[in-house]
Amino acid sequence: MSQVTNFAGKIVAIPNNDIDTDQIIPARYLKVTDKAGLGAACFSDWRYNADGTPKADFVLNQPEHQGAAVLIGGHNFGCGSSREHAPWALIGAGFQAVISTYFADIFRNNSLKNGLLPVQVDEETHRQLISLAQEDPQTRVTVDLVTQTLTLPDGRQVTFPIDAFSKECLLKGVDQLGFLIDLDPAIVAYENDHAARVSLHG
Amino acid sequence: MNQVRLQTLFEKVWNKHLVQPGSEGMPAVLYIDLHLVHEVTSPQAFTVLRERGIKVRRPDRTLATMDHSTPTTPRGLDGLIPVTDMQAAAQLDVMRKNAADFGLELYDLGTINQGIVHVIGPEQGLTQPGMTIVCGDSHTSTHGAFGALAFGIGTSEVSHVLATQCLLQYRPKTMAVRVNGVLHPGVTAKDIILAIIAKIGIGGGTGYVFEYMGEALRRLSMEGRMTICNMSIEGGARAGMVAPDDTTFEYIAGRPYAPTGADWDRAVAEWRTLPTDDGATFDNEVVLNADELVPMITYGTNPGMGMAINATVPDPDRASDVSAKMALDKALKYMDLQPGQSLLGKAVDVVFIGSCTNSRIGDLREAAKIMRGRKVADGVRVMVVPGSQKVKAQAEAEGLDRVFKEAGAEWREAGCSMCIAMNGDQLAPGQYAVSTSNRNFEGRQGKGGRTFLASPLTAAATAIYGVISDPRLEIEVERA
Numbered sequence: 001m002s003q004v005t006n007f008a009g010k011i012v013a014i015p016n017n018d019i020d021t022d023q024i025i026p027a028r029y030l031k032v033t034d035k036a037g038l039g040a041a042c043f044s045d046w047r048y049n050a051d052g053t054p055k056a057d058f059v060l061n062q063p064e065h066q067g068a069a070v071l072i073g074g075h076n077f078g079c080g081s082s083r084e085h086a087p088w089a090l091i092g093a094g095f096q097a098v099i100s101t102y103f104a105d106i107f108r109n110n111s112l113k114n115g116l117l118p119v120q121v122d123e124e125t126h127r128q129l130i131s132l133a134q135e136d137p138q139t140r141v142t143v144d145l146v147t148q149t150l151t152l153p154d155g156r157q158v159t160f161p162i163d164a165f166s167k168e169c170l171l172k173g174v175d176q177l178g179f180l181i182d183l184d185p186a187i188v189a190y191e192n193d194h195a196a197r198v199s200l201h202g
Numbered sequence: 203m204n205q206v207r208l209q210t211l212f213e214k215v216w217n218k219h220l221v222q223p224g225s226e227g228m229p230a231v232l233y234i235d236l237h238l239v240h241e242v243t244s245p246q247a248f249t250v251l252r253e254r255g256i257k258v259r260r261p262d263r264t265l266a267t268m269d270h271s272t273p274t275t276p277r278g279l280d281g282l283i284p285v286t287d288m289q290a291a292a293q294l295d296v297m298r299k300n301a302a303d304f305g306l307e308l309y310d311l312g313t314i315n316q317g318i319v320h321v322i323g324p325e326q327g328l329t330q331p332g333m334t335i336v337c338g339d340s341h342t343s344t345h346g347a348f349g350a351l352a353f354g355i356g357t358s359e360v361s362h363v364l365a366t367q368c369l370l371q372y373r374p375k376t377m378a379v380r381v382n383g384v385l386h387p388g389v390t391a392k393d394i395i396l397a398i399i400a401k402i403g404i405g406g407g408t409g410y411v412f413e414y415m416g417e418a419l420r421r422l423s424m425e426g427r428m429t430i431c432n433m434s435i436e437g438g439a440r441a442g443m444v445a446p447d448d449t450t451f452e453y454i455a456g457r458p459y460a461p462t463g464a465d466w467d468r469a470v471a472e473w474r475t476l477p478t479d480d481g482a483t484f485d486n487e488v489v490l491n492a493d494e495l496v497p498m499i500t501y502g503t504n505p506g507m508g509m510a511i512n513a514t515v516p517d518p519d520r521a522s523d524v525s526a527k528m529a530l531d532k533a534l535k536y537m538d539l540q541p542g543q544s545l546l547g548k549a550v551d552v553v554f555i556g557s558c559t560n561s562r563i564g565d566l567r568e569a570a571k572i573m574r575g576r577k578v579a580d581g582v583r584v585m586v587v588p589g590s591q592k593v594k595a596q597a598e599a600e601g602l603d604r605v606f607k608e609a610g611a612e613w614r615e616a617g618c619s620m621c622i623a624m625n626g627d628q629l630a631p632g633q634y635a636v637s638t639s640n641r642n643f644e645g646r647q648g649k650g651g652r653t654f655l656a657s658p659l660t661a662a663a664t665a666i667y668g669v670i671s672d673p674r675l676e677i678e679v680e681r682a
Contacts, residue, residue: 017529022643022645023643027624035246045645075525079405082354084246102408105408106355106440163227165228177366180362180370183368187259196263198235198236200307
C-alpha cells in the first residue's frame with residue numbers, strides 16, 4: 001500500500017444521504033477475481049444510461065468535475081454490503097478521500113485498509129463544503145493526515161478523527177497484516193489455552 | 203459488595219476472544235472461531251496469501267461455499283447446475299482452486315451441503331453460542347441468533363483471518379433492543395426487524411452491537427431469531443445477538459458438528475453462562491411492543507423506509523430536514539410512488555421468496571401455508587429459492603415443492619438468487635417485486651428494479667392476488 005500523508009485536490013459533491021455500497025459498485029461487477037476495472041464501474045447505475053452512454057446530468061460525468069480527488073457524500077456514507085470493491089472502485093475513479101458526517105463501520109474499516117481516507121466532519125462544515133463544491137467546481141481542499149486537518153478554501157481548518165493505529169499504518173504505507181503476523185507467539189498461546197469445540201477436519 | 207463485574211452477552215464473548223486487549227488508538231486483537239468464505243469476497247484475499255507465501259492458519263476453522271454468483275436454474279441431464287455466465291464460472295473455478303491449494307473444506311455448487319453461507323453454518327451445527335464468527339459478507343450478523351458474536355468483514359480482513367485467525371477490532375458499543383409483548387397471528391420476525399429499522403433508521407445502529415431481548419424474542423424460533431439478527435446491518439449495526447436458551451440448544455442438538463455425549467453436557471453448561479447478567483448495562487436502548495405490530499412493508503430505497511402494510515406512503519414535504527426530504531423525493535421518484543398512496547392493492551411483477559433472511563425451512567412452510575391448493579395470479583412471476591440444498595431436500599420431503607409448483611411458482615436450486623442479482627436472477631428495469639430479502643436499494647435486485655421488502659407470509663399472499671396483500675386476512679381464512 002502506498003503512503004498517505006497530505007494532498008490537495010478538487011472536491012465533488014454527491015450530497016445524497018445513505019449512499020450504499022450497491023450504488024458505489026453494483027453487485028454485477030463483483031464477479032472479478034482482482035481489483036482491475038472497478039473505477040470505470042464506480043456509481044455505474046447513476047452514471048450510465050441503459051445503453052452505456054454517460055448521463056450528462058450526473059456530476060461525475062461533467063467536464064468541470066473531472067479530476068476530483070475528494071468526494072463529499074451525505075450522512076451515513078457507505079452503508080450496506082461489506083464489499084471492499086467499494087473503496088477499490090472509488091480509488092480506481094481517482095478519489096483519495098471521502099467526506100461525510102459519519103461512515104458505515106465496515107466501509108470505514110475497508111477504506112482505511114486501502115489508503116482511502118474517511119474524513120468525518122461536523123454538520124455545519126459538511127453543509128458549507130457541499131455548497132462550495134456545488135457553486136464552484138474548482139473548489140479545492142487540503143487533507144493533512146499528520147495533523148488530521150482538513151483545510152477549506154477560506155483557510156479555515158477542521159480536524160477529523162482517525163485511530164492512532166490506522167494513522168500510523170497509512171503514514172508508513174504498511175498494511176495491517178504484517179502487524180498480526182508478528183503476533184504469532186501471542187496467537188499460539190491463545191490457541192493453546194482455548195481448545196476448538198468445532199473442527200472442519202473431524 | 204459485589205466483586206464480579208456485571209457483563210452483557212456481548213462483553214462475555216468479546217472478552218473471551220481477546221488475544222490482546224485494545225487501548226486508546228490501538229485495536230484489540232480478536233480471535234476468530236469460525237471463518238466462512240464464499241467465492242465473491244475471497245479471491246483477492248487468497249492472492250495476498252500467495253504473494254506473501256502464507257498458508258491458511260486454521261483450515262479446520264474455515265469453511266468455503268458458493269452462493270452469490272451461482273445460478274439457481276434447474277439441473278441438466280447430467281445432474282449438474284449449468285453455469286453459463288463465463289465470468290461467474292471463472293470465479294467459481296478460482297474458489298475451487300483456492301480451496302484445493304489451501305486445504306479448505308468446500309461445499310461446491312450443487313453438492314448436498316451447499317447453500318447460502320448464513321444458512322449452512324447453523325444448519326451444520328457449526329454456528330454455536332459464544333463463538334466469534336466472521337465472513338466477507340455483511341449478513342454474517344445472522345449467526346448472532348445463537349449468542350455468537352458474528353459480523354461481516356471486508357476482503358483485507360478476510361486475508362487477515364485466513365493468515366492469522368485474528369482480526370484487529372475496536373470494541374463496539376452495545377444497544378439493548380427490547381421487544382416486549384406477543385406477536386399477533388400473521389405478524390412475524392421479519393415484521394419485527396423491519397419495524398425496528400424503520401424506528402431507528404438505517405444509520406441508527408452505527409458503532410453498536412445489538413442484543414435483542416424481550417418476551418417476543420424468547421417466543422421466536424431460531425429461524426425467526428436468525429431473520430432478525432440477519433438484518434441488524436440494515437440498521438447500521440455490524441452484529442446482533444440473542445442470548446442462547448433451550449430453543450437454541452434444541453436447534454443445535456444432533457446437527458453434524460454439534461457436540462455429543464459428555465461434550466454436549468459441558469457445552470450446554472457453558473452456554474448457560476452466556477446470557478447478560480441481571481443489572482449489566484448497555485450504552486443505549488430501544489423498545490418496541492410486539493402486540494402493537496402489524497405486517498410491515500418498505501416503500502422506499504433503503505430498509506429504513508418501511509411502514510405498516512396498511513399505512514400510506516409518507517410525504518417528503520413533512521420530512522425532518524432538507525437532506526431527508528431530498529432522500530425521500532429521490533426514493534419515491536425511483537419507486538414511482540406518490541405521497542399518501544396505500545401500497546395495498548399495488549400490482550407487482552415478481553414475488554421472490556428466498557435469501558439469507560428468509561429461505562429456511564420455516565420460511566418455506568409459512569409461504570406454503572398460504573399458497574397450498576391455490577394458484578399464483580396471472581402474469582406474476584413467483585420464485586421460491588431454498589437457502590441450501592438441505593433446505594431444498596427437506597422441503598421436497600415435506601411436499602412443499604409440489605405446493606409451490608402446483609400453484610405456478612418456480613422451485614429453484616439453492617443460492618442468493620435475486621437478493622443480489624449477480625447470478626442471472628434479476629428484475630427487469632421498472633419491475634416491481636415483493637421480496638423476502640434484506641435490501642431494497644436502487645438496482646439491488648436488477649438495474650432499475652423496484653423492491654418492496656416484506657415477510658414470507660406477505661410475499662405469499664401477494665403471489666396469490668398479484669397485488670400487495672395483507673397476510674392476516676389469509677391467516678384468518680385458514681383458521682375459519
